[in-house]
Amino acid sequence: MSRIEAPRDEVTGNLLDRLREGLPAEAVLADPDVTASYANDMASFCAAGIPAVVVLPRTVEQVQHVMRTATELRVPVVPQGARTGLSGGANASDGCIVLSLTKMDRILEISPVDRIAVVEPGVVNATLSRAVGEHGLFYPPDPSSWEMCTIGGNIGTASGGLCCVKYGVTAEYILGLDVVLADGRLLSTGRRTAKGVAGYDLTRLFVGSEGSLGVVVRAILALRPKPPQQLVLAAEFASAAAACDAVCRIMAGGHVPSLLELMDRTTVKAVNDLAHMGLPETTEALLLAAFDTPDPAADLAAVGALCEAAGATQVVPADDAAESELLLKARRLSLTALEAVKGTTMIDDVCVPRSRLGDMLEGVERIAGKYGLTIGVCAHAGDGNTHPTVCFDAQDPDESRRARESFDEIMQLGLELGGTITGEHGVGVLKKEWLAREIGPVGVETHRAIKQVFDPLGILNPGKVF
Amino acid sequence: MSRIEAPRDEVTGNLLDRLREGLPAEAVLADPDVTASYANDMASFCAAGIPAVVVLPRTVEQVQHVMRTATELRVPVVPQGARTGLSGGANASDGCIVLSLTKMDRILEISPVDRIAVVEPGVVNATLSRAVGEHGLFYPPDPSSWEMCTIGGNIGTASGGLCCVKYGVTAEYILGLDVVLADGRLLSTGRRTAKGVAGYDLTRLFVGSEGSLGVVVRAILALRPKPPQQLVLAAEFASAAAACDAVCRIMAGGHVPSLLELMDRTTVKAVNDLAHMGLPETTEALLLAAFDTPDPAADLAAVGALCEAAGATQVVPADDAAESELLLKARRLSLTALEAVKGTTMIDDVCVPRSRLGDMLEGVERIAGKYGLTIGVCAHAGDGNTHPTVCFDAQDPDESRRARESFDEIMQLGLELGGTITGEHGVGVLKKEWLAREIGPVGVETHRAIKQVFDPLGILNPGKVF
Incomplete structure (x- = not known):
């Protein structure tokens, strides 16, 4: 059976003409060099196609025109913000309209x-x-x-x-x-x-x-x-397990920190290597806690005592906002620093019940050993949301394969611990094979049926999530 | 065209037999005197049908059996908790299975x-x-x-x-x-x-x-x-408008009260009549604010000053938990007290942006005058969530009609002020004609399509919400 396809440029030409009927010329970008620059968000290991066109609407009516055109011509649409996503959710598909909302910024x-x-x-x-x-x-x-x-x-x-x-x-x-x-x-x-x-x-x-x-x-x-300025405390531990124990003590103790972050040894070392911050290289885990309460120093003192009870080797509360900012700088540099280790990273985003945080960190260390990889963990520890970050050389096919396999094994571990494959980064294309494992067959059927309600033609960000 | 219907008792008999295949005998109630007692929740003006049967499952499997049976026999199911709802959402429909979850209470x-x-x-x-x-x-x-x-x-x-x-x-x-x-x-x-x-x-x-x-x-x-015990302040105002102004000043001032409630003159008088609490009858509006912060007295002092700036005639902070409890008692008695005014009440539940709270109270007073009715307002003022409560004699058909009309006019007012027809009580049967006015035709279509995904046969609580 044969079907006569219009040549690609005719299809695209028609699409561009129709889009321009409801959008100003400067809001419709078709130069392949330009459109190619909208193909990806910031995720590794995620395939992206080549957009047919990028549109930059400024009004609701213009967005409506884009969607009406897409429906009429059955063209996929990929909505985009700043493309800082980490799961490929904003990656273009071949021949799609990239619908960038960045000009609607009022x-x-x-x-x-x-x-x-x-x-x-x-x-x-x-x-x-x-x-x-x-x-x-x-x-x-x-x-x-x-x-x-x-x-x-x-x-x-x-x-x-x-x-x-x-x-x-x-x-x-x-x-x-x-x-x-x-x-x-x-x-x-x-x-x-x-x-x-x-x-x-x-x-x-x-x-x-x-x-x-x-x-x-x-x-x-x-x-x-707006809450008061937060005050930060840093606590060093001789083991990740002890730091996780401190997290549990803090949360079970009824404290409400405005920040409770953990960096493992690998992350601390990477930050030191990058920024020469003089963090003690003997630290196995660094915990940062902050309070933006009326009396943050009192809260930090209570939490510092809990850290010591859990075995902290040193507890350093900041005296003021400037010192607090310095302590947070190390955490903010973590991903950049881990990226510098081997050139490329895959950032995972597994969230577990915080009572299982210690098991999670232990498991990630085991997985890193198994695959012979450097995997640094920084975590929104108070939420149990870990970012195990696999450091690898993207030019090395074997290391890249091991990176991907370890990444998947970390998600499996998260599910086994009662957690989720994504705490905050989303599923995108990076984790779509994993969503079904988390939500099960009835969940998948329900997702598909809801998708069908809103997008019967399947033109909205196809190939993402599930 | 004729269709032979099985007699009702045969249909019901079959239903009971099938239900009993997966439920213990004591979990299937078919005595009409008993089932009738499950017909209603606590809403006024809401039609209710006569259930065919009430089931009281104790396990997930038993609930699954009930739903499988209902699907097979196309029998409507009305899920129920304690039936304290105020919108008829748990009212039975004729011939339905009432699915009471009260025995699954672990x-x-x-x-x-x-x-x-x-x-x-x-x-x-x-x-x-x-x-x-x-x-x-x-x-x-x-x-x-x-x-x-x-x-x-x-x-x-x-x-x-x-x-x-x-x-x-x-x-x-x-x-x-x-x-x-x-x-x-x-x-x-x-x-x-x-x-x-x-x-x-x-x-x-x-x-x-x-x-x-x-x-x-x-x-x-x-x-x-668990937060610290809250401390309460009462402030009296010579007008509802002044009390609403105080609410706006408190919220714009960045305060985070754990409670911010308003009672209008009608409500204060009703509570006095019922409980002889000695609230000043000259009060046009009573505002109750509470804080469960580390230093609630300081927060109450700041809020008290804002109340005075808004024209409060008296500000009474509680000294301790016992005094706080006494101040809250008046608020807790409000609905009972308003019920005592004329025997029956219709409790509305309109939530407006808190900046429009004053307009809402003024409008309700106008509506009460127009219909010659007593309408007391108590409100979760900090949320803009008002409960205008229409007091009427249910034996008086004309007064009942005016009650219903005023109730509807209050919802219309809420929508005009940018609010919602229900802040917390739900739509049920009481407000289903109003939902479409709030969510619009695209909203209604979307609701129907989602309902179709989950309940293609329309057996789950039919006739409710939309």
Whole structure:
């Protein structure tokens, strides 16, 4: 059986013509050198295709036009923010429309009384954080990429960050959304009130759906009052197990740190090698705890005592904000430092019940040994969210294979410990084979059926998540 | 065209036989006097049918058997907790199976390190709260009915309570669910970790779905450390507008009260009439604020000053827990007191942006005048969640009609002010005509399509929500 295909350039030509009917010329990019630069997010080991076109709409109506055109011509659409994602969720597929929301970057409203902000999806996280800060307000979610990543991307991946242990993740700050559906219709979900239970929680269905159900074009965000400046403590341990024990003691003790981070020996050494920070090379694990309470020094003293009870070899509380910032610098450099070890990293994102954090770290060390690899772990320890980071030479095929295998084995370990394959980075293409293992066959069937409701033609970010 | 129907008793007989194949005899109640007692929740003006049977399963397998039987015989199923709901969401439909989860009432796990509890749906809210309290933990959602209502019911309606202003609503404490689907399959959603973003957020889709998508048989709940005992302040105002202004000043000032409640003149008078509490009858609005911070007296002093700046005529901070409890007693008696005014009440549940709270109270007073009715307002003021309570004589048809009309007009007002028709009570049958006005046609279509995914035969709590 034969079917006559139009030549690719004719198909693309028609697509471009149709897009330009509802978008200004400068919002439709078709130069292959330019479109190729939109092919990838920041994940390793994730295939990406070549986009047919990149569109940069500035209005809701323009996004609707893009989706109507895509539906009519059956062209896949890949929504993108700043492409700082770590799971390939924003990678292009061949012949797709890359729908970049970066030009829709207005903060539409900030209300200190209602404690909300209304924003377009392209607003950069740090821009929003600073803007609300001027009103004495606080938008907590703070992914490492906060100076670059967009709120729309944060919503798509349901991102986390350092302060989640006290303030929770992105999902908890999304009150309502305007979403352009696959066929171009506009759906408003949620509300701008502090509470509301009218109908199904469609807002949360879109948060973390990685662009597979619709395109977020406006968000109503919940804000909090700006807390006091946090004060940080560093505690060194002679074993990772002891540091994990300290984490359990701190959380079981009813403390509410604004940050509780762990760096293992490999990470500490990598940071020292990179930045010559003079961290003690004998440290097997470094724990950073912070409080933004009215009396952080008192809280740090209590937590310091718990660290000592768990076997900390040294406990160093910061005296002021500057010292605190210095202690945090080591943590912030971790991924860059681990990248420098062998040139390439695969950052895993396994979250386990915090009571199993010690088992997780022990298991990762075993896996690193088994595969003969360097795997550094930094972790949002208070949440049990570990980032085992496999360091490897991408030019070495065997090491690359071992890297990928160890990465998968770490996810398997996470599931065995009652955890999840992704705490905050999302599934994307990197982990889609693993989602089914976590959510089971009924879960997969339910996901497919919901996808079918929102995207019957399968044009929204195809090949991602499941 | 004629169709031969089996006589009702034969249909029911078959249903009972099939149910008994998978349930012990004492778990299948068919005596009409008994089943009739399961027909209603606590809402006024909500039609209820006569159940064919009430089942009281004790295991997940038994619930699966009930749903398989219902699917096979096409019998509607109405899931029920303690039937303390206020929107008719748990009312029986004619010939239905009432699926009462009250016998599945075990607390399966409490973990202070992981700060979670795992429970069956029939656990009473207060039972859970006390049990976790013994571990130094806190399950915040505290609906007024907390001594009776079940966690499963709380999940179904996404209930709120007095402490939401600081701690949020039920939805924020549900990490994962086991749900029996309409066809009897078991779906596990979510996780027991602090964070997790693997796949769509199906957990939140079930929370607040009022039994229309599946039957929750197990829940993983997030817990917090138990906060210090709260200290309460009462402030009297010469106008409702001044009290609402105080609420805005408190929230804009960055304060985080653990409770911020408002009672209007009508409510204060009703409480005085019922309980002779000696509240000043000249009070036009009473505001109660509480803090459970390390230094609540300091926070109360700051908030008291803001109340005075807004025109409070008197500010009375409690000195201790006993005095605080006394101040809260008036608030807790509000609904009972308003019920005593005319014998019957319709409790509305409109939530507006808190910046519009003053407009809401003014509007309700106007509506009360227009319909010649007594409408008392108590409100979770910090959340903008008002409970305008229409007092009427149910024996008087004209007054009953005016009550219903005023109730609807209050919802219309809420929507005009940018609010929602329900902050915490749910839609049920009471407000289903109103849901479409709030969520719009695309929202309704989306709701219907999602319902179709989970319940293609339409047997799960039919006639509710939309």
